[in-house]
Amino acid sequence: MGQWPDYELRATRHNHRFVAVIGPCTMPPGDMERLRTFGVPDQVAWRWPGSYTVMEITPQRTRVWTDLGGAWPIYVAAADDGVYWASSSLALAGLTGTKPNLDRLATWLVAPSVLLPAGPPHFEEIGLAPAGHRVTITPDNGVQMTRVWSPRPRSGRVSERLRAELSAAVSVRVDTASTPTVDLSGGYDSTALALLGQAATSADKTLIGVTVYPVGRAAGGDLDYARLAAARSGIVHRLMPLDADHVPYTGLNVLPATDEPAPSTIAYARFSGQLRWMRETLSTDCHMTGDGGDSLLCSPPIMLADLLATKCYRRGALEAIRWARLRRVSVWPLLKSAYQVAHTTHTETLRSLSQSLIADINNSAMEGDVGWYASDSVPPWATQESRTRAATAIASFPEWKQEPAIGSFAATLATEGMVEVGRSARADIQLSEAIGVPLHNPFTDSRVVDAYLSIPLAERPGPADYKPVLREALTNLFPSELAARRTKGDFNPDHYNGMRANLTELHALADGRLASSGLVDRTKLQRTLTMTAAGLPVPFSTVEPAVAAEAWLRSLDNTPGVRWVPTGNTGAGR
Known part of the structure; x- marks a missing residue:
């Protein structure tokens, strides 16, 4: 889907092997010849400058390599007794008739800092291939996803x-x-x-x-x-x-799907x-x-846990002091939370968060945000339904996630953050x-x-x-x-002005699909919007996810679904 200039499309065939590279890329012509003759190696995902995805189709299998930064997401879905894959979940939803995934939306609403880089997508019954992976689809409709890249420490320059x-x-x-x-x-x-x-x-x-x-x-x-x-x-x-x-907050009723x-x-x-x-x-x-x-480019505070876990105590203490001064907080809670993170698995952290959401307990990270997720509290307008759905999605996250190695917490979190972006x-x-x-x-x-x-x-x-x-x-x-600059501009005044100018429309958005699905308490969300527009100390993070999600759902209602036309099977996978 989308608009594809000719220079972003490279495709070739050799005997029974079809190879394509899609996206801006500086691949030399000779490399395309080697791919079609000898096959595609896993390093292809980061071999050339640019942003692209690579596919290889043979009678035996279809293989797709996802990029490292998540900029080319690949989705899969079962339909017509086969497996379809596409660069758009919206397109696959048009094929399968699936609806928005309320579990995924609930997680985004009540725990937005919990990154789910490999699932679930925003539509039901559609899978997402993780970044830096090889997707293999066989004629018997088997789907395998194999990691081919992870951060590789290299010193110097x-x-x-x-x-x-x-x-x-x-x-x-x-x-x-x-x-x-x-x-x-x-x-x-x-x-x-x-x-x-x-x-x-x-x-x-x-x-x-x-x-x-x-x-x-x-x-x-x-x-x-x-x-x-x-x-x-x-x-x-x-x-x-x-x-x-x-x-x-202006023009939210004219968003494309x-x-x-x-x-x-x-x-x-x-x-x-x-x-x-x-x-x-x-x-x-x-x-x-x-x-x-x-x-x-910004190291997450969980790096303090990396330093303690690898027994770099002196640097860990120095970095904690510098971070505490910047945040104007006490250093001891930072060191305590960093120590706890260093001695607690990510899986245990996610399970604890899942349990706290169901019980409606504030499970914020320690002071200074030294953890796998930020210390945001659950929004006041979140319902028990949304907390339960989010807890279910978070609880299933450890089923596929590989526990990060000691000393790689910051690199892992940065990788997941880049995929999310x-x-x-x-x-x-x-x-x-x-x-x-x-x-x-x-x-x-x-x-x-x-x-x-x-x-x-x-x-x-x-x-x-x-x-x-x-x-x-x-x-x-x-x-x-x-x-010498160390700060960014402040856009909060623009957000307050926009919220005040569009408060009537925002109140109408609050009484929408999210409320009818049981994910949002309409009255409490409207009250939160009013308080925020008045300039009271309510973080924008408590309203922006709900507004964006409701605007997205309305864009789906206002846009015809993607139309598919049957043309027959062209290889392993559709």
């Missing part, structure tokens, strides 16, 4: 590897685009892509950096950093003003407005964002396709993910460090003022 892979990831897009654009928000991640893109742009092509800003605030904060980066690099810089029509609730749902008015403006004003045919940079960003790409602008997220590319997550524990930056590897990788490109 991490910043050089990261720069080389990011440069290649950006070049893949810039080289094939006529008018490439990139977010230039003033932060590390988007600025890095813009600067590397400018360095990779040929003399006959222009890279345009796009910065959005609120009307009346044409200076200060993020905008100043964006202007500085553009001026130092020679990037063509275009500004798009945001007015009242672009505030969050996607595989799951899109990350940009709440900000859809701004997201779609920027894409349309770039298409109409700039004629962009490739837009890059820095999505995924935070999940990849990459897979959910596919929904944003579906939104952008409906507008006519190809969207790309280079930080989720397989080789970029592999390069950074290869950092050994002894060389990994601490959780208090703000992206030092990226800063070092671009030391000769980043303006010194940007390199």
Whole structure:
């Protein structure tokens, strides 16, 4: 599904072997010849720069290799006495007639920090192939999923590897685009892509950096950093003003249908407005964002448990002190929770969380969020039905999950975080396709993910460090003022304004599919929305998942299902 330019489609056949590589990729022509002649090795998933999936079909089997960053999710479903696989769960739901998976939605609503990178998808009776795996489908309808990649610690020259892979990831897009654009928000991640893109742009092509800003605030904060980066690099810089029509929570009734609730749902008015403006004003045919940079480049606090578990006590204590100072909390609860995590399996943690959800007990992580999930409490509008469904989904998670090795907690959590970002960003790409602008997220590319997550524990930056590897990788490109930055802009005022402007529509959303399914208490959710709009101390995390999920369900109701046409069997698997 989707829009596929010719340069993202490579396919060849040799005797009875059919091989295809789909997605932006810099594979040399000779490599395609070797694949079709000798078969596909497992390392193919991260062999070349870009973001792609690989498939091999023979009379004996169908094999599909998923990327490492989750940007190319592959789904499977049983139907017509066979096995179908597709790049869209929405498409398979149109084939099988399955409904949204309420267990998955419930987990997302009441425990959003619990990552489920391999299941279940947002539609019933549809399976998700984990990232970094090989899917094998045989003529007898057997389906096997085999892990072919996990982080491999490699010492030395991490910043050089990261720069080389990011440069290649950006070049893949810039080289094939006529008018490439990139977010230039003033932060590390988007600025890095813009600067590397400018360095990779040929003399006959222009890279345009796009910065959005609120009307009346044409200076200060993020905008100043964006202007500085553009001026130092020679990037063509275009500004798009945001007015009242672009505030969050606007236009949620016109969302196109996607595989799951899109990350940009709440900000859809701004997201779609920027894409349309770039298409109409700039004629962009490739837009890059820095999505995924935070999940990849910031070490999670669970790294403290890694250090204690591997008996690196001195560094563990030092990193805990630095993290405590940054968070303005006491260091001793941090060390205590890190010790507990180091001596408790992930499976035990998930089972404890599952039990606490059923019993309606607050099972928050220790102070400082040193754990496998954040210390978010269950929203006040969550029903017993939603807690029970979430508990069921979480309890089944350990059935397939391999327990992480000692010292690999941070790498495992970062890997799962990247998969979550990459897979959910596919929904944003579906939104952008409906507008006519190809969207790309280079930080989720397989080789970029592999390069950074290869950092050994002894060389990994601490959780208090703000992206030092990226800063070092671009030391000769980043303006010194940007390199010294350690904060991001605050968008909370825009969210409050948007919620107040759209409160009537949000109250109507609260009385929707989630409420009728028993997952949400309509009255309590409406009260929470009112309190949040009034500026009372209610975290946005207690309302945004419910609003995004309800908007997604309504988009499914308002969109015709994907239509399938029978054409016959073409090989092992459909």
